[in-house]
Amino acid sequence: MQNEEDPGKGPLIGTQGVSKVLVEALIDGTAVILSVALPAGAPLIAAGATALKGVGPLLQEHQDKNINMMMAAGGTEGGMTPEELLAAVTADPERLLPFVTACDAARRTALDDKVKALGRAVGQLANDDALVDESTIWIDIFSKVDRAHVRMVKALCQMDPEHEGYSRLWKRYELREECGLSSTVSVLISTLLSLGLMREIPFEELSQHDKARWGVSVPGPNYSPLYGKGPLTSNFMQRLEAASQG
Numbered sequence: 001m002q003n004e005e006d007p008g009k010g011p012l013i014g015t016q017g018v019s020k021v022l023v024e025a026l027i028d029g030t031a032v033i034l035s036v037a038l039p040a041g042a043p044l045i046a047a048g049a050t051a052l053k054g055v056g057p058l059l060q061e062h063q064d065k066n067i068n069m070m071m072a073a074g075g076t077e078g079g080m081t082p083e084e085l086l087a088a089v090t091a092d093p094e095r096l097l098p099f100v101t102a103c104d105a106a107r108r109t110a111l112d113d114k115v116k117a118l119g120r121a122v123g124q125l126a127n128d129d130a131l132v133d134e135s136t137i138w139i140d141i142f143s144k145v146d147r148a149h150v151r152m153v154k155a156l157c158q159m160d161p162e163h164e165g166y167s168r169l170w171k172r173y174e175l176r177e178e179c180g181l182s183s184t185v186s187v188l189i190s191t192l193l194s195l196g197l198m199r200e201i202p203f204e205e206l207s208q209h210d211k212a213r214w215g216v217s218v219p220g221p222n223y224s225p226l227y228g229k230g231p232l233t234s235n236f237m238q239r240l241e242a243a244s245q246g
Contacts, residue, residue, distance in 0.1 A: 063107040066115045070106040073119025073246055078127035088126035095125055098136040105143035111150070116243035118142050138239065141195050141232070150240065151179045152188055153197050156229045157237060162213070169201060169214050169226040189227065196232035200225045 071082045078085055089099040102118045109115060118139060125135035145153075155178050158168040170178070176185040192198035201210075203219050206226065210216065214226055 062110075066106045066109070067103060069112065069115045070102065070119035070122065073116040073243070074121075074123035074126065076246065077120040077123025080123070080126065085123065085126050089122060094132060098122075098125060098139045101143050102139045105139075109146055111147050113240050113243045114142055114146065114150075116246050117239050120239065120243060120246070141197070141236065142239075144191060144195060145197070148179065148181065149188055149192060149197075152192060153233060153236060155179060156198060156227070156233060160213075163209070167228055169210065169228050171214070171224045171226060173224075175227065192230065196230045197236055198233070199228055199230040201228050 071085060074080075074089075075082050075085045078088070080088065089095045099122055102122050106115045106118050121135045121138040121142065124131045125139070152175060155170065155175060156167070160166045160168045172185060172189065175189070176182070179185065179188075181188070189198060193200065203216070203223075203225075206214075206216060210226070216226060217223065
């Protein structure tokens with residue numbers, strides 16, 4: 001569907017109907033929670049509800065912008081108009097379901113490169129039967145990562161300043177400090193490991209140089225594993241960098 005108010009902004013895909021209702025319902029529900037949690041007549045109830053009502057249009061605008069950005073990137077990648085792209089990805093469930101996942105992920109992020117990377121994956125999903133499975137996997141990967149995950153992946157791509165030609169390896173506490181995280185670093189590590197964007201290096205694979213360089217002791221109760229790039233890290237960064245240039 002074309003944006004009739006501003007054709008230059010491209011198509012608006014499903015963000016004026018259902019999502020608008022959901023946003024307003026969420027805001028109304030939050031106002032009810034405020035009224036229960038605070039004493040009757042508290043000025044914060046009225047002020048809070050009014051402020052929350054103002055969030056709806058802002059959130060809607062953000063979602064519209066991101067969906068349009070994703071569709072524009074997808075159209076460029078697939079060599080299609082937005083209307084052709086939409087028709088292609090909604091033609092069968094095999095494409096429709098990952099497309100819905102991409103739309104949901106795009107509207108829930110403030111990271112433009114993620115939105116564009118999702119769009120490029122949608123374009124590949126629509127344009128090439130041979131890439132349907134791979135595109136679905138990349139949509140799933142990008143839907144599960146955001147700014148903090150990207151910071152950690154970029155850290156994994158750093159080169160060792162003391163060993164030319166070798167990637168830097170990291171212990172958990174070093175990643176926590178590098179990425180400005182607390183104990184939540186464990187959640188990010190688990191996610192990146194599961195997506196193939198990070199790898200725990202087995203002790204047996206470490207050279208004597210690595211063990212000495214990173215202070216690794218024999219596995220035991222206090223063993224601290226080393227982490228490095230995963231099998232999909234380089235491809236992920238290529239897609240992210242391509243999105244930033246698009």
